[in-house]
Amino acid sequence: MAVSNNVAASSIRQNFLRQGSSSSGHHRDMSNGAQGGNGTAEPNERSHLLGRIGTTDSGTPYYKHENPAIRYPSLVAHTTWEILKTNYVNVLLVFVPLGIIAGVLDWSPVLQFTLNFVAIIPLASLLAFATEELAVPLGQTIGGLLNATFGNAVELIVSIIALRNNEIRIVQASMLGSILSNILLVLGCCFLAGGIKYKEQSFNSTVASTMSSLMTVATASLIIPATLYAVMANKDNQTQEDNIMVLSRGTAIILLFIYVSYLYFQLKSHADLFDDAEAQDGEEEGATLLGPWAAGAVLVVITVGVAICAEYLVDSIDAIVEEAHISKTFIGLILIPIVGNAAEHVTAVIVAYKNKMDLAIGVAIGSSLQIALFVTPFLVVLGWAMDRPMTLHFETFETVSFFLASLVVVLLIQDGKSNWLEGLLCLGMYIIIALAFWVLPDDAAPPGSGGKSLGGLSALLGGS
Numbered sequence: 001m002a003v004s005n006n007v008a009a010s011s012i013r014q015n016f017l018r019q020g021s022s023s024s025g026h027h028r029d030m031s032n033g034a035q036g037g038n039g040t041a042e043p044n045e046r047s048h049l050l051g052r053i054g055t056t057d058s059g060t061p062y063y064k065h066e067n068p069a070i071r072y073p074s075l076v077a078h079t080t081w082e083i084l085k086t087n088y089v090n091v092l093l094v095f096v097p098l099g100i101i102a103g104v105l106d107w108s109p110v111l112q113f114t115l116n117f118v119a120i121i122p123l124a125s126l127l128a129f130a131t132e133e134l135a136v137p138l139g140q141t142i143g144g145l146l147n148a149t150f151g152n153a154v155e156l157i158v159s160i161i162a163l164r165n166n167e168i169r170i171v172q173a174s175m176l177g178s179i180l181s182n183i184l185l186v187l188g189c190c191f192l193a194g195g196i197k198y199k200e201q202s203f204n205s206t207v208a209s210t211m212s213s214l215m216t217v218a219t220a221s222l223i224i225p226a227t228l229y230a231v232m233a234n235k236d237n238q239t240q241e242d243n244i245m246v247l248s249r250g251t252a253i254i255l256l257f258i259y260v261s262y263l264y265f266q267l268k269s270h271a272d273l274f275d276d277a278e279a280q281d282g283e284e285e286g287a288t289l290l291g292p293w294a295a296g297a298v299l300v301v302i303t304v305g306v307a308i309c310a311e312y313l314v315d316s317i318d319a320i321v322e323e324a325h326i327s328k329t330f331i332g333l334i335l336i337p338i339v340g341n342a343a344e345h346v347t348a349v350i351v352a353y354k355n356k357m358d359l360a361i362g363v364a365i366g367s368s369l370q371i372a373l374f375v376t377p378f379l380v381v382l383g384w385a386m387d388r389p390m391t392l393h394f395e396t397f398e399t400v401s402f403f404l405a406s407l408v409v410v411l412l413i414q415d416g417k418s419n420w421l422e423g424l425l426c427l428g429m430y431i432i433i434a435l436a437f438w439v440l441p442d443d444a445a446p447p448g449s450g451g452k453s454l455g456g457l458s459a460l461l462g463g464s
Contacts, residue, residue: 079294083129089342090126095119096305103312109319116313120306120339124154127302128347133295152178152370153303154340158310159379162332163388165314171390173332175376176398180433181337182368183215183409186345188426190352190360191412195420203357205416207273211365212410214262218372219406221251225393241389248391249384252377259373330437333398341367357418365413397440401433 084090099116101107131153155178162170194201225244232240266273321328338345352360376392383390394402408429412422 083126090122092118092122096123096309099309099312103308103315109316110323112312112316113320116309116316117335117339119309120154120313121342123302123306123309124340124342127153127299127306130295130299130302134292134299152340152367152375154306154310155337155371156375156378157303157306158314158336158340159375160382161307161310161314163379163383163386163390166388167314167317167328168388168390169328170314170317170332170336171379172394172398173329174336175371175379176394176402177333177337178341178371178375179218179368179402180333180405180430181341181345182364182371184405184426184430184433185338186341186348186364186367187361187409187413188423188430189345189349190357190364191418191423191426192420193349193423194352194355194357194360195418195423197353198355199419201352201355201357201418203361203413203416203418204273205414207358208361208365208413208416210265210273211361211369212413214258214369214373215365215406216410217258218255218369219403221255221372222392222394222399222402224251225391226396226399229393244391244393245389248380248393251392252380255373255377256381259369259377262369262373327437327441329398329440330434333437334434361413365409397436401436405429405433 084093095115096119099112099119102112102115155174159171159174162168162174191201225247228247229240229244232243317328317331320326320331348360348363351363380390380392408425412418412425
């Protein structure tokens, strides 16, 4: 979405501008050569160690040096440092090489999973930052499409790798988990954080209603395949699977068309409805730190890093299930979405605490719509191309959980107001669902059956 990740780089820009102004003032002091009577610089005129290392004797930074051989490497180092030092989560980047080494040297699966799990957190944050930096100079429309593509890139990359490995359960669980974490965990934290500071907060009920309607359509797209499976309970398994596959692929194409139409609705035909969120986002805007080419290069590098870490993460899941006794469903539905959306979670809570609820709703609900209407249908079509049995037929328990979560969110946001109790309700619902999936074993249904279907339950009830 155009507003889903638009705040990710704001603090970095502001800190960069403040750093630039303080650095220029420092260089002016150095160039003036102001010294004490004994030839020693006063304490407030002494440059720190990094300042002396990063500047010439005249006080000129090396990234502004006349010699290109000195200027360009120094500029890369300076920009990298400015990006890294403005977000504390970037300290976790040390886990990226550790995770890759663990995978290459085939360390224990638990260690591989843990290291790459933590490594993806800062990579997801940098990915959101690079996407925003690239989207700003490209304009609102292209920027919105870019955010739609890369806004949930971590989940998309992990799911594509899992789909290639024919881990359909991981793919479906991670998609559903991303939606649930956004509409319950993120939205609940936003309502709770804002409600602690303000007695009641308001947001655009028209926009919220539109998003609720789209979420209802996405929910129906999961319920209908399960219902069709129930109707065909007496058919042979192959016929059931073929019909579900046809329905899923057709539905996926329609959902992709609906999502593109929604982007046009938001960015062009009814852009005035989203003015409040855009205005709140504009308050956070500043000068971009990276140019388009630099942002594109960073985006490519970070995407490759995410893909490598995700590869080792997915490969270690089977061993984790056996050794740690954690179900694949819980890993895909709870753990992976929290990692992939960590940066987005923090952004939404911060803007909600600042009473910018339209922007917070855009981040939380908008990201869910990206998953439900764009990423999941795209994976169905991709599975079609890769000859993988990826469908929209989720397990009955997952489908019911998604339906109930969507129902709760629709009821809470339809009045255009929020308070801390509503946030607590969302968080409580999310914890209940997480506990349910924690105790749900992976062998609750035969492999390849699509889970305990409504058809199986209907047959059981009919037989009794």
